[in-house]
Amino acid sequence: MNIIKNRYLYFLISLLVIVPGIIFMAIHWVNNPNEGPLALSIDFRGGSLLEVQFSGTLPSINDIQAVYNQYLSTTGQVLSDAIIQPLGTDSYSITSKQIDDATKGKIVAAMQSKFGGTVTVLNFTSVSASVGAEVTTAAGWAILAAAIFIILYVWWAFRSVEHPVRYGTAAIIAMFHDIFVVLGVEAMLGYFLHWEADSLFLTALLTVIGFSVHDTIVVFDRIRENANIYRRVDYETLVNHSVVQTLDRSINTQLTVMFTLFALALFGGDTTRHFVIILLAGIFSGTYSSIFNASPILVVWQNREWRTWFRRKTEAQPGTAQ
């Protein structure tokens, strides 16, 4: 089996997933210049989410908006642009500008007196816009910090082989590949299903990062070991041999994680479904990139193939280093 030989095909497959994702992110950014590339939940952009269950007659969306119209947000604006969506058969999910707990109490009391029955608060989240923005920025820094520390660690762990910094860099490129796949999938889900990136999405993204590097290092470790055993073999054969040797393990580990995630997606309920689907996409991408991107990048680097990219007709995209 020769995986490394077809490396540009695998780079192309990655691009075929990543480029549409970037396009959908761009579409969202153009349509919502304030939000950036992804549809963000109130966790990041600030606002309030109220989920209420009605035991009496179920009011219409307009009835609920009428109640909201009478109250003010924390910044003193009328809550006229609430987004009200049905949730199951007896509940609503209402997203609005940020309201405080006291206002929420008043709104629930007003609903109770207006629509009768008991109004139960299933979930109430309220985030101020400044905190949301700050968390978004900090999440970016956290990912960057993680990337730097991992490069340094991999560099150190592979110090006995030639060019250890390449291994760290290739692992990080594979990691950014997975980040872009996850962001792209989220952008598409946001476009078609109106899913919003919330703090669980951030957790899923961070998990994918951890898993991605974990997977890549296992393959690299085999290259490190084989490099000491087969000293005469050329680098490309060595890398390919190592990838093939670890293929069983890569697929089996991937399968076990996928089993648990599929179980969560099918039986875990609505709260975690978005989270699990993002994890599934990311972990699949993590295994793919460790086999088909990270190791081939080492070969590309070893051969300094970018010198020939612009002479060939095909495979000339600088972005192939994804």
Added chain:
Amino acid sequence: MSRSRNFWLVVIILLIAFSLWVDLSKNISIADPTNDKLLVNLNTDIHLGLDLRGGLQTLLQADVPNCASVDPAELNVTRQILESRANALGVSEVTMQVAGNCRIVAEFPGINNPEQVVAALQQTGLLEFVDMGSNPVPVGTVIKTDYGQTSAAQKPVANGTAQSATTNPNLTATVQPAMTATPLANATPSATAQSSATTTAPVTIYHTVMTGAALDTVAVQTSSVGQYEIAFTLKSSGTQVFSDYTTANVGKYLAIVLDKKVISVPVINSAITGGQGVIQGNFTVDTANALAVQLRYGSLPVPVKVVESETVGPTLGAESVRKSLLAGAIGLTVVILFMGLYYRLPGILADLALVTYTLISLMLFKVIPIFLTLPGIAGFILSIGMAVDANVLIFERLKEELRSGRTLRQAIDLGWSRAWPSIRDSNSSTLITCFILYIFGNTFGASIVKGFSINLALGVVISLFTAIIVTRTYLHLVLDNLKLDEHPNWFGL
């Protein structure tokens, strides 16, 4: 070699026995047989996080223009005061943690009146000196005072705002308009719950002599006989009031009351006319300091506002727990079947190791304790994947070594030693990620991220132990008792 295996076997058996004991019990208490005193009393129920159990989580932020100007010590005092205030509301299991430079994360599991709790947290603390006459009430009692009672209908919650309004406690007319009081109390039907809780104390209405606003300085010192005491000086406005009162009430009790809760009941030994006094009692250095802090900061040293608030109803949480547990069980079963079918005997042993892993993790979750949240469960499930991964790495190595003609025992030893570097490096990078996530979650009060990173890191560490030591011990145990060399197909070859 064999001796160390026996050692690990004993360790593993003891660990499993202890884990089973903790996992199956809800409470562990061990009494000293000689005097029936409880030596250990451990709540070993599963600790569910807010998103699963229902409750309120708020992120409070210092209400100042510049976060860098907040003194960490003052923020910590604020946290302590808020915590005692929440406890005074009768809310149990409150946790409050300082997050970053100027934020406090407060979690209130299982409450159903978030509006009142939030309102009570944000009010300014009210410190009062209350006339107890000759019949003091015990420390900790919630009492009613005449301070700020402009009308009988007014709720105690509203009184807190009064302190900054006046330095003379008797001038109830100047009490700030209690703008927060009425709408709050009428907001929901459950609003009466809290006010009734504060009025279960004696119906006696005590007279407030003065408030904490009259205090100028407070310091802890030791008396001539070596006891800790608290020295205070009064502002000029309080001096006369205090002088008149103490002159008339020598030998009586003067209670120090914070937010209507009695925190100390000293006796008036002599009239205090010079605006300086000393509070004596059976203080240790800690209790004296604690009281001094409360006297000094009856009001919060750092004003706070709510920037984030999340309430989860108990029904949503219960449903999530049920479904996640079901999904987790199904996922675990499929993984166990897969490992057994694909790797045969070692796979079954790895499955036993996985069960061991689950038992130990659950035990640690209960003992540490770690609050289980949805992302926490996700982190745990991911760590199951990683626990299996270590075994998969070893077994693939084991098969390779068997194929290249090694004997079974050689292959087992080589499988472990050669798989180790990749297990070490891959798990180290995961731990690095966990560490950075933890710092991120802790600084920004993002408890979701924090819980996830703790669970994943814990899972990685336990899985290293079970994959490397437990599986290997099991395998050697089987080898010693069965003639496996005759059955290579048991190893999936």
